[in-house]
Amino acid sequence: MTxxxxxxxxxIKLHHNIITLPEGKSAGDVVGERHDIVLxxxxxxxxxxxxxxxxNMPRLQPDTMKGLMTDVCQKRKIRNFYSLYMPSGAxxxxxxxxxxxxxxxxxxxQNLMEDADLAETAKNIFDSYSEPNRGNWVQPARxxxxxxxxxxxxYRDALCQTFFDVRAFGGVVSTDGPLKGSFYxxxxxxxxxxxxxxxxxxxxxxxxxxRCASASEKEANQAGESxxxxxxxxxxxxxxxxxxxxxxxxxxxxxxxxxAAKTGFTYYDLDNFLFALQHMFSDDRAAARPGGxxxxxxxxxxxxxxxxxxxxxxxxxxxxxxxADVGDDGNxxxxxxxxxxxxxxxxxxxxxxxxxxxxxGNELITARKIIWEIPACHGxxxxxxx
Numbered sequence: 182m183t184x185x186x187x188x189x190x191x192x193i194k195l196h197h198n199i200i201t202l203p204e205g206k207s208a209g210d211v212v213g214e215r216h217d218i219v220l221x222x223x224x225x226x227x228x229x230x231x232x233x234x235x236x237n238m239p240r241l242q243p244d245t246m247k248g249l250m251t252d253v254c255q256k257r258k259i260r261n262f263y264s265l266y267m268p269s270g271a272x273x274x275x276x277x278x279x280x281x282x283x284x285x286x287x288x289x290x291q292n293l294m295e296d297a298d299l300a301e302t303a304k305n306i307f308d309s310y311s312e313p314n315r316g317n318w319v320q321p322a323r324x325x326x327x328x329x330x331x332x333x334x335x336y337r338d339a340l341c342q343t344f345f346d347v348r349a350f351g352g353v354v355s356t357d358g359p360l361k362g363s364f365y366x367x368x369x370x371x372x373x374x375x376x377x378x379x380x381x382x383x384x385x386x387x388x389x390x391x392r393c394a395s396a397s398e399k400e401a402n403q404a405g406e407s408x409x410x411x412x413x414x415x416x417x418x419x420x421x422x423x424x425x426x427x428x429x430x431x432x433x434x435x436x437x438x439x440x441a442a443k444t445g446f447t448y449y450d451l452d453n454f455l456f457a458l459q460h461m462f463s464d465d466r467a468a469a470r471p472g473g474x475x476x477x478x479x480x481x482x483x484x485x486x487x488x489x490x491x492x493x494x495x496x497x498x499x500x501x502x503x504x505a506d507v508g509d510d511g512n513x514x515x516x517x518x519x520x521x522x523x524x525x526x527x528x529x530x531x532x533x534x535x536x537x538x539x540x541x542g543n544e545l546i547t548a549r550k551i552i553w554e555i556p557a558c559h560g561x562x563x564x565x566x567x
Contacts, residue, residue: 193447196269199455199551200448200483208449212371215489216436216451219500219528220458221478221555222250222377223521224428226386227470229377230254231423237469238423239385248383248428252374255432258461259454260284260346265464268453280453283344283352294358299339303359306342307335321359330365337365341444348444349454371441372454377432380502380524384426384517392418422469427519429477433497434458438487455481459552477521478502479552480528490545491534499533499548502526502555525558 193209195202203214222229230250231237240249260282267277283293293299300320307318315331336359341348347368355366395401395418436451462474482496505525506514515523530550 193449195449195452197452197456199459200452200481200549201547202448203485206448208452209447211438211445211447212436212441212451213438214486215438215484217482217484217489217493217496218434218436218458219478219480219482219497220255220377220432220434220476221502222430222432222462222474223477224248224379224383224425224430224472224474226424226426226472227474228422228424229428229430229470229474231469236421236423238387239383239425241383241385242378246382248379248425248430250377250430250432252376252432255374255377255461256346256350258465259349259457261464262457262461263345266460268449268456270456270460279342279348280345281343283340283347283354290354291357294336294340294354294360299336299343300359302343303332303335303339306338307331310335333360333363333365336360337363337368338445341368345450345453348446349450351440351444368444369440370444371437371439371446373435373437375433375435377430379425379428379430381428381504381518382516383428386424386426388422388424390420390422392420394418424469424472426517429502429518429521429524431478431502433493435493455479455551476552477554478526478528479550481549481551482533483547483549485545496533496546496548500526500528503558505556505558521554522556524555526555527558528553528555 193207195208202208206213228237228239229248230240232240240251241247242249263273263280264282264285265273267273268280283290304318307315310331312331316329319329319332321332321336340354340360346352347354347370349370349372351368351370353367354360355363360366400418440446458479459476462476466473478500480500482493484490503525504513504518504523506518506523508514518524528550529548531548532544532546533548534546535544
């Protein structure tokens with residue numbers, strides 16, 4: 182983490198300096214230009230995203246047998262990161278203003294929306310509205326929406342101001358609480374993830390596992406009756422574990438400045454979001470992911486206008502990852518990849534499109550290669566795959 186930080190007159194500073202602030206912008210300003218991001222995730226003998234409808238087996242695309250990770254799964258990793266760490270990267274030891282997580286484990290969303298601190302924040306926002314017809318503040322009754330549009334709007338803005346995941350990803354919070362039934366309870370966030378898909382077919386492994394204990398006396402007695410008096414049976418409980426042997430998953434992330442303006446998503450938030458992407462698997466190891474997962478590629482394309490200076494798919498084509506294990510006959514040697522050494526690739530870093538007149542400060546699109554661990558390609562045998 183760099184010691185120097187870009188800051189503004191209000192004291193808000195970038196902790197990580199992953200991004201470069203546009204000219205005239207400060208860390209506390211709302212993001213004003215489009216970003217398109219490529220994320221590459223390596224999966225080693227892990228279940229990246231189990232499907233509860235198939236006994237928690239890894240998700241697969243049926244026609245290609247490529248592995249899948251949902252957008253919800255990927256956003257969960259970011260939420261988990263800021264449930265453990267502060268924006269600076271230090272361990273979380275107290276709630277951080279603006280970086281609480283709304284969709285978190287065991288949370289009751291109605292209680293969060295009717296919290297006294299959130300109501301106070303909403304009232305302060307309501308008082309800041311300059312419209313002459315805003316009326317007076319009336320605390321909404323429990324479980325009922327406020328009658329004034331300005332009251333429900335202030336609650337929407339308070340949620341975005343308080344909770345990082347609402348400000349970044351949005352959410353539907355119109356089912357209960359002060360925003361019940363309100364249009365303002367349907368918050369569309371500026372950051373949207375696409376599904377992650379493995380570059381090749383994945384080899385799914387299925388293991389039977391045992392536990393040398395029973396969960397209860399009833400279960401132990403049932404096991405004893407079914408297995409007889411065998412001394413070797415014990416109180417074992419059978420189970421299954423499903424993993425992907427190896428895969429590199431690719432996903433695309435989109436940041437819309439139009440919706441950043443609606444939720445108040447700033448350059449400070451963007452810098453912290455990219456930091457969380459780098460470390461989203463640092464504390465993610467579990468029994469379902471014994472081999473581990475890590476980010477092996479992270480490329481951010483920063484436009485210079487809100488609408489963007491190029492279609493996203495054309496930028497994504499610049500990030501190429503190929504199979505490197507190609508024989509003299511041009512065929513891939515292994516049916517399933519086994520390590521990152523079976524791949525090679527390239528990604529741009531720096532200005533990828535400039536104004537016609539050229540010169541410094543005229544970049545239209547800048548590529549930022551934040552993480553790139555894919556081996557470089559050598560020779561002409563690689564099988565091109567974008």
